[in-house]
Amino acid sequence: MTSAHSGTRGVRGTTTRSEGTTRRVGAIEVDDRDDPDDGRLQRFAAIWSRAIYPATATSLSLHEFERILEPLARRMSEALRSQPFDPRPAHEVGAALVQAHCTEPDALPLILGVVDAYLVLYCPPDRPQGPEESRARCTRLQHALAAGFVRELRDRTRHEQEELARAARTEAEQALHASEAKFQAVFEGAAIGVGIADLDGRVLVVNDAVARMFGGREYFQHSRNVLDWVHPEDAPGVMDLYWELVSGERDHFRIVKPHPHPDGSVIWTNLSVSLLRDSSGKPQYQLAIMEDITEQRLLEQRLHYEATHDALTGLPNRTLFFEHLDRALAADAESERFGVCYLDMDGFKAVNDSLGHAVGDRLLQAVAERLQACVTSPSELIARAGGDEFVALAAGPTAQADAIALARRMLATLAEPFTLDERELLVRASIGVVDGRAGEIGRAEVMRSADITMYRAKAAGGNRFELADPDSNARVIARHSLTNRLPSALENHEFFIEYQPLVRLSDGTVRGAEALVRWLHPVHGVLGPDQFIPLAESTGLIVPLGHWVLEEAARQARAWSDAGCGADGGQLRVNVNLSPCQLRHPTLVADTVAVLEDAGLCPAALCLEVTENDLIGADEDALRPLRELADLGVDIALDDFGTGYSNLSYLRRLPVSTLKLDRSFTRGMQHAPADPVDVKIVEGIVSLAHTLDLAVTVEGVETGVQAEHLRLLGCDTAQGWYYARPGPPERLHTLVLADAS
Ligand code: C2E
Ligand code: CA
Ligand code: CA
Numbered sequence: 001m002t003s004a005h006s007g008t009r010g011v012r013g014t015t016t017r018s019e020g021t022t023r024r025v026g027a028i029e030v031d032d033r034d035d036p037d038d039g040r041l042q043r044f045a046a047i048w049s050r051a052i053y054p055a056t057a058t059s060l061s062l063h064e065f066e067r068i069l070e071p072l073a074r075r076m077s078e079a080l081r082s083q084p085f086d087p088r089p090a091h092e093v094g095a096a097l098v099q100a101h102c103t104e105p106d107a108l109p110l111i112l113g114v115v116d117a118y119l120v121l122y123c124p125p126d127r128p129q130g131p132e133e134s135r136a137r138c139t140r141l142q143h144a145l146a147a148g149f150v151r152e153l154r155d156r157t158r159h160e161q162e163e164l165a166r167a168a169r170t171e172a173e174q175a176l177h178a179s180e181a182k183f184q185a186v187f188e189g190a191a192i193g194v195g196i197a198d199l200d201g202r203v204l205v206v207n208d209a210v211a212r213m214f215g216g217r218e219y220f221q222h223s224r225n226v227l228d229w230v231h232p233e234d235a236p237g238v239m240d241l242y243w244e245l246v247s248g249e250r251d252h253f254r255i256v257k258p259h260p261h262p263d264g265s266v267i268w269t270n271l272s273v274s275l276l277r278d279s280s281g282k283p284q285y286q287l288a289i290m291e292d293i294t295e296q297r298l299l300e301q302r303l304h305y306e307a308t309h310d311a312l313t314g315l316p317n318r319t320l321f322f323e324h325l326d327r328a329l330a331a332d333a334e335s336e337r338f339g340v341c342y343l344d345m346d347g348f349k350a351v352n353d354s355l356g357h358a359v360g361d362r363l364l365q366a367v368a369e370r371l372q373a374c375v376t377s378p379s380e381l382i383a384r385a386g387g388d389e390f391v392a393l394a395a396g397p398t399a400q401a402d403a404i405a406l407a408r409r410m411l412a413t414l415a416e417p418f419t420l421d422e423r424e425l426l427v428r429a430s431i432g433v434v435d436g437r438a439g440e441i442g443r444a445e446v447m448r449s450a451d452i453t454m455y456r457a458k459a460a461g462g463n464r465f466e467l468a469d470p471d472s473n474a475r476v477i478a479r480h481s482l483t484n485r486l487p488s489a490l491e492n493h494e495f496f497i498e499y500q501p502l503v504r505l506s507d508g509t510v511r512g513a514e515a516l517v518r519w520l521h522p523v524h525g526v527l528g529p530d531q532f533i534p535l536a537e538s539t540g541l542i543v544p545l546g547h548w549v550l551e552e553a554a555r556q557a558r559a560w561s562d563a564g565c566g567a568d569g570g571q572l573r574v575n576v577n578l579s580p581c582q583l584r585h586p587t588l589v590a591d592t593v594a595v596l597e598d599a600g601l602c603p604a605a606l607c608l609e610v611t612e613n614d615l616i617g618a619d620e621d622a623l624r625p626l627r628e629l630a631d632l633g634v635d636i637a638l639d640d641f642g643t644g645y646s647n648l649s650y651l652r653r654l655p656v657s658t659l660k661l662d663r664s665f666t667r668g669m670q671h672a673p674a675d676p677v678d679v680k681i682v683e684g685i686v687s688l689a690h691t692l693d694l695a696v697t698v699e700g701v702e703t704g705v706q707a708e709h710l711r712l713l714g715c716d717t718a719q720g721w722y723y724a725r726p727g728p729p730e731r732l733h734t735l736v737l738a739d740a741s
Contacts, residue, residue, distance in 0.1 A: 041074055044073050044118055044119065044122035045069045048069050048115075049066040050066075051110050051113065052069075052097075052110050053065055055105075055110050056103070057101045057104060076090060080119060080134070080137055080138065087137070087143070087144040090144035091147055091151075094148025095148045097111060098149055108296075109299075112145065115141065154293075160192055161272045161289045164192065165274050168276065169287075187207050188207055192209055193288075193289065193292070194209070194287070194290075195287075196286070198286075199283060200225075201227050201246075213269070214262060215262050228260075231259060231266070235255060235257075238255055241253040245273060248275065251274060252273070252274045254273075256271070257269055257271045269293060269294075270290065273287065308320035312361060313384050315371075315372060315390075316384075318384075320383060321385070324395070328395035328438060329443060330438065331439070335397040336438040337395070337396065337399035337438060338436060338446075339394040339399040339406070339435040340391060340394075340435070341392040341403055341450075342433075342454045343390045343391070343392070343429050343431045344389050344429065345427060345428070346429060346462040348363075359420055363427070367414065373413065374406060376409075379394060380395075381393045392406050400435040411429065429462075430463070430464065432452065432453025432455070433453065433467050434446055434467075435468075452473050452476045453466050453468040482521075483538075487541060495517055495520070496518055497553065497556070498727055499727065499729050500513055500725065501724050501735055502575065502717050505716060505717060505718050512572045514574075516726045517533075542582065550591075550592065550595050551595050554595050554599035555599050557574040557601055557606070563733065571602070572605070573606070573607055574607070575608075575609055576607070576608055579614075580614040583622075588625045589625050593632070607634070607658065608629065609637045609639040610656075612643065616650075623654065626654075630655040637659070637697065638654065638656045639660045642661060642662045642664070642685070651688075656694065658695045659685070661697065661715070662700075663699045665678055665681060665682055665698075666699070666706060669705070669706045670702055670705065671703065674705075679709075682698075682710070682715070686715060696716050697718065697719060700719075702722050703722055707720075723735075
C-alpha cells in the first residue's frame, strides 16, 4: 500500500469515491474499498470485537459489532504507519467507541489491551521502522485513544446529567402533577446514579446505579447521611458549596468527589447536586446525580505516573523533578532555599560495555533503590535524569545543609559494593551541588551550574562531591570553550612564536633563543602557553601543535643563520620545548630529522627541552628516541631542573647535555645579599653538573646582581628579563648586533 493511498482512506470529507462505498461510524466516515491488507485488518477487528463485545451496552449482534470495529481498526493501523507520525486519529477512534456504546466499566482496559497486544502484530508497518519505534507509536496511540474515549464519555455523561436534572426539576416544580410515573421510569432506569436527600442530608432514595456503586442496597438499609461521604481528599471549598445549596443560596454545583466505599476503597464520581424547591420556591430536597469515574481516574493516574516516572527504576523522571524544582525556585518567602545534587556515575559505560546492557540496567535499578533510601524528608526528592545520571532536590530554609548531607549519604551508600550475578561491582559517583535562595536564579542556570560542578568533581578524580562557586564555573566554561576552539586555531594560523635569548654568562653574548608559543585568540587576545598547552596535551592536539613549533623554530634558526647572526659568526641555536606526548610519539625521531633536513639546519643548532618530571621513572625504552636524537647531535636540555624529585645520580643515565635550573633557585639572588641557602644549592648543582659534563643554564634572571652572582658560581648560560623578555624573532638581530658592537 502506498502512503498516498493510505492517506486518503477514511479521511472525513474525501469526495473521490462512488456512492455506496463509504459509511459512518460515530464521527468518522470510512471507506470500504478492497485492500490487500484487509485480511489482516479483519482478523484484528475480529479479535478486538470479541474482546470488547461483553463490555458493551449495544443491541447489535457480535457480527454487526465487528463490522463497526473494522473501520476503526483501519484508522488505528493507518495512524500506526503515518509519516510523519500523528496519533490524533486514535483520539477519534476512542470517541467512536463510546458512541458505539462500549461504555461498561471495564471496556477501556479491554480496548487498550487488544491494541497493546495485537495492533503491531496484525498491522505491521510497511516502512522500515524498528520494533522499538513501532512499540513507542503503539503506546502513544493507546494514550490518544484513552484520552478520546474519556473525553467523549465525560461529554456524554454531562449531557445525560443535564437532561436528568432538567427533568427532575420540572417534575419537582409540578410536584404531584400527572407525570410522576415518567420521572419514576427515568429515575430507576438511568444508567447514571441518582439519589435524593432532604435538606439535613438524610438520604431518602437512591436508584440501582447508586446502590451498585456502593456495593449493593444493604449499604443504604442503615439510614445514610450525605455527610457520611465527607472524604479527606475532597477538594477545598466543597463544604461551602454544600451549605450554600441546602440554605437555598445556590441551586446547583458540580464537582469531582471521592466517596468511601464500604470495602475500604474509594469511589470517584462526577457529582452534580441540584436543589429542588416546592411550588412556592422553598428549598425542599437535594438531588444528586453521580457518575462512577473510578476507572477513568485510575487510568488517568496511571498515565500521569507513566509520564512522570522512569520506567526502568521507578524513580521520578526529569519532568517531575523539574516540576518540583520550578516550585522550589518560585517560592517567594525570604527564607526559602533550594539545593540540587547532580550525580553522574563514574565508569558506568565500562560496566555497560563489558558486562552488557542487561547487567547495566540491573545495576541502575540497584543504584536507584539505594539512592531513594537516602531521601529522609518529604522536602527531598530524587529522580533519574537519564542514562547514569541522577538528580536530587532539597527545598526549604535548610536546603543548603540538607543538599550537602544528601550528597554525603549518596556517596556513602554507593561505597558498598553491589552484588549482581554473584559478581561484586564497585560504583563510584561524582556529584555537583548547587544551592541558592529561591527566586534568585532560573532552572536552566541551576542545571548548567550543577552539571559544570559535577564535571569538576569528576576532573578532581571522581568519587566526591563539589560545591558550585561562580569563579570555578567561569574557569570551567572558559576552559571548555578554549578546548573547543583549539583544533581550528591551528588551521586558522592563530598561533605564533616569541623568542627569548639565551646569553653566555662569561662574555654576555647571545648564543641562541628559546621558542615560546602564544595563541592570538580572536576573542581573548594573546594567550600564554600555560593557558592552552595543558588543554592541547589533554586533547592530543599538542602533537601537531608541537610539530608546527618545531618547524617554525627550525626555519627561523636557518633564517638567522642566513642573515649572518650568531656570535663570532657562529650559528645561533634554537631551543624548542617538547611535551611528554611528543616524547612518546613513535615518529618523534623521524619527524625531527625531516624538519632539520627541510630547514637545512644542522642538528647541533637545535636544543630540545624536556622537563625533569617527564623523565622521572622513564626506562631505557622510553629514553631511546631522545638518545637517538642526542646521538645525531641534537642537544637535549633538562628543563625546570630542581622542581622534580629525581635522584641526582640518575642524571648519569639520561641523554642530556644541559641542565636548565628552575627560576625558584635563583630568586633568592636577585638582590644582595643573596640567600645563603640558595647560593649553596646552586653551587652544589653546578659542581655536580660539571662533573657529569653537563652545561648549566639559569632561568629567570631578572637583575644584574643576580647575573653577576650566577656567573661567579660558574653557570654557563642565562635567560631572563634582565636580558630580554620573549619577543619577535627580529628582536634577536638587534641584540646580536648590539653584542657585536
Ligand atoms: P619554560 O620552558 O620554563 O619557559 C620559560 C618561561 O619563563 C616562559 O614563560 C618565559 O616567558 C618565562 N620567563 C622568562 N624569563 C623570565 C624572567 O626573568 N622572570 C620570569 N618571572 N619569567 C620569565 P611562558 O612563555 O609563559 O612559557 C611557559 C611554559 O610554557 C614554558 O616554560 C614551557 O614549559 C611551556 N611552553 C612554551 N612554549 C611551548 C611549546 O612550544 N611547546 C611546549 N610543549 N611547551 C611550551
Ligand atoms: Ca623551556
Ligand atoms: Ca623552564
